[in-house]
Amino acid sequence: MTGPALRRRRFGARIGAKSAAVLAVAILAIVLPFGLNAFQLTTATFVLIAAIGALGLNVLTGYTGQISLGHAFFLAVGAYTAAVLGGNDHLTAAIWLPAAGVVAALCGALVGPTALRLRGLYLAIVTIGLVFIGQHIWFNVAAISGGPGGRSFPPVTFGSFDFSAGQQLTLGGLVIDHNGLYYYLALIILAAAMLFVWNLTRGRPGRAMQAVRDREIAAAIMGVDLARTKMNAFVISSFLTGVSGALYASYLSFATPGQWSLLLSVQYVAAIIVGGIGTVWGALLGSIVIFALPSVLQSLIPQSSSGGLPIDDITSIAYGVLIIAFVVLEPHGVVGLGRRVASLWARVAGGAGEGGRLSQEAQAIETGEATWAG
Amino acid sequence: MTAFLQLLFQGIALGCIYALVALGFTVVYRASKVINFAQGSLLLVGAYLVSVLATGLNLPFALAVIAAIALLAAGGAVFQMMVLRRVLGEPVFVLVMITIGLSIVINSAIPAIFGGNARILGDPWGASAVNVGGVTFNWVRIWTVLCTGLILALFFAFDRFSRYGLAMRATAADEEAAMAVGVPVRRVYALTWAIAGGIAAVGGMFLAGFPSSVNPALGDVALRAFPAVILGGLDSPPGAVVGGITIGVVEVMSSGYAPGFLGSDFAAVAPYVVMILVLLSRPYGLFGTPPVERV
Numbered sequence: 001m002t003g004p005a006l007r008r009r010r011f012g013a014r015i016g017a018k019s020a021a022v023l024a025v026a027i028l029a030i031v032l033p034f035g036l037n038a039f040q041l042t043t044a045t046f047v048l049i050a051a052i053g054a055l056g057l058n059v060l061t062g063y064t065g066q067i068s069l070g071h072a073f074f075l076a077v078g079a080y081t082a083a084v085l086g087g088n089d090h091l092t093a094a095i096w097l098p099a100a101g102v103v104a105a106l107c108g109a110l111v112g113p114t115a116l117r118l119r120g121l122y123l124a125i126v127t128i129g130l131v132f133i134g135q136h137i138w139f140n141v142a143a144i145s146g147g148p149g150g151r152s153f154p155p156v157t158f159g160s161f162d163f164s165a166g167q168q169l170t171l172g173g174l175v176i177d178h179n180g181l182y183y184y185l186a187l188i189i190l191a192a193a194m195l196f197v198w199n200l201t202r203g204r205p206g207r208a209m210q211a212v213r214d215r216e217i218a219a220a221i222m223g224v225d226l227a228r229t230k231m232n233a234f235v236i237s238s239f240l241t242g243v244s245g246a247l248y249a250s251y252l253s254f255a256t257p258g259q260w261s262l263l264l265s266v267q268y269v270a271a272i273i274v275g276g277i278g279t280v281w282g283a284l285l286g287s288i289v290i291f292a293l294p295s296v297l298q299s300l301i302p303q304s305s306s307g308g309l310p311i312d313d314i315t316s317i318a319y320g321v322l323i324i325a326f327v328v329l330e331p332h333g334v335v336g337l338g339r340r341v342a343s344l345w346a347r348v349a350g351g352a353g354e355g356g357r358l359s360q361e362a363q364a365i366e367t368g369e370a371t372w373a374g
Numbered sequence: 375m376t377a378f379l380q381l382l383f384q385g386i387a388l389g390c391i392y393a394l395v396a397l398g399f400t401v402v403y404r405a406s407k408v409i410n411f412a413q414g415s416l417l418l419v420g421a422y423l424v425s426v427l428a429t430g431l432n433l434p435f436a437l438a439v440i441a442a443i444a445l446l447a448a449g450g451a452v453f454q455m456m457v458l459r460r461v462l463g464e465p466v467f468v469l470v471m472i473t474i475g476l477s478i479v480i481n482s483a484i485p486a487i488f489g490g491n492a493r494i495l496g497d498p499w500g501a502s503a504v505n506v507g508g509v510t511f512n513w514v515r516i517w518t519v520l521c522t523g524l525i526l527a528l529f530f531a532f533d534r535f536s537r538y539g540l541a542m543r544a545t546a547a548d549e550e551a552a553m554a555v556g557v558p559v560r561r562v563y564a565l566t567w568a569i570a571g572g573i574a575a576v577g578g579m580f581l582a583g584f585p586s587s588v589n590p591a592l593g594d595v596a597l598r599a600f601p602a603v604i605l606g607g608l609d610s611p612p613g614a615v616v617g618g619i620t621i622g623v624v625e626v627m628s629s630g631y632a633p634g635f636l637g638s639d640f641a642a643v644a645p646y647v648v649m650i651l652v653l654l655s656r657p658y659g660l661f662g663t664p665p666v667e668r669v
Binding site for chain 2: 067114117118119121122124125126128129132133136137139140262266269270273274277312313314316317319320321323324327328331
């Protein structure tokens, strides 16, 4: 077989394998709630909601290279938009959920221009300032946030149907409870967001973003409009984050201003690094590791074996150690780990001939895409 | 006027602690371009180490402080050699993530080991003070200013005149060129972490002095030192000092003079407001160097 033909066949096989994997993940995600108990389902729902926000951060940090630690601020903006429109004004989620994204996107558009002046870690620290200034506002403007004591958030409602605790939906014998409803809503939004980001990164605006990330000056010389590209990234990122924040607060049903802290931002950054920076799947995979790990550890470590130490502290120590170990052992994240396994598989299956070399090349190209020029 | 002088003195004393924290940040950043998010946690460890050595083992206070500096410096270097060295050459973000992991571990290990309650530091100063013309000078604050001055002088002398100081500056200027002329770059990285640890021990000790105490929330101060670092410029040790003292004074002054409509506890965010204003006119801080980029 000649080179190009072989290449085409290999390429076709890769696409086929990829769609099969995506389909398998989608089916797994749809049937998952029926195999989980209430505690596990709650964790899974939080993971999906967080993954929407993590995907937003990946657009900004992973694809455009603008390091932001201000994610907690945009989550809070989304959450409080939901609270004001849904809780104070009793509007339906069909209005407050998109509105949460839009208001957060507007805030993103206000912050965006600073990224034109500031680079790298300077921007990161200014966005830390955003978190603190935001918290100052939340603590002091009780009309929005309920003051230091916190406030309740509205459940998702569509018309007369609402998602609050105790509600359930019966579809042909299958009962979907309150947790399940939030799970599927988050799953639908996440899937749509992933499709959107996947398309975005393969089109002109997405290529511009990646050019800005890899070498800003070179991109500008080649005609990429830096202001517009960074602004796009900020707006898209904060839109997704705002929606995620609104869903998160609505599912929590109660939150205090103290919850929108720097630690929350750090967890999102951790999620995209652990998952795979600048990849669509990385946001979901990283969210699973970062946001489900504490619950998993909590159920794994028996209460009695704590040796007098508080269980929460042991859980966080294990959490921190695992993050360090993971990053040291696999700096490219879960996605990198997956690629390593895939290339190993290709080498074993395709032998050491041309097929093996080809898939290695393909792998090198793909990991090259994911490397992050700091 | 007395109130103003009182606030100014307190601001400078607080600023000295910020300067120490900021110096710890810049030393590590300058050499390896890593923002050490665990700096606050090192501070926390420093305060507990001094407390344990001075009150638990009953060492004389000065000896306890020196031992804590040595232990934490060794700890910093060992962490760099055991963990960070393994990921050299990976994107900076990976290294930053590891420092975040370290801070999560330390911030939960400290309350797990010592409990959430405050400990006493075991310092000889307590709340004692001298009063000059109506202005109260707490001894612990006077010592903070003096020791910070001493440490800064030692650091700048080391940085300017010693072989390893030169190696640190060479690594900061161009890592590959430094390696090519035989600078032991890996040892320089370990050294910067040792310096960061040693400085953190002193900073943590003074931070826990009157009216504060040794408690698990001490590490949060590092977050407020971020504006100080940025204000001065991430890669400039003199900038860290100027930024630290400026932010300390701004914070204490706004706690004294901020009008009520700005909300309660405006002093906590005032440093960030100042930082953002400065950065919008000088994007690399007051003393930072804009990077020269090759396209």
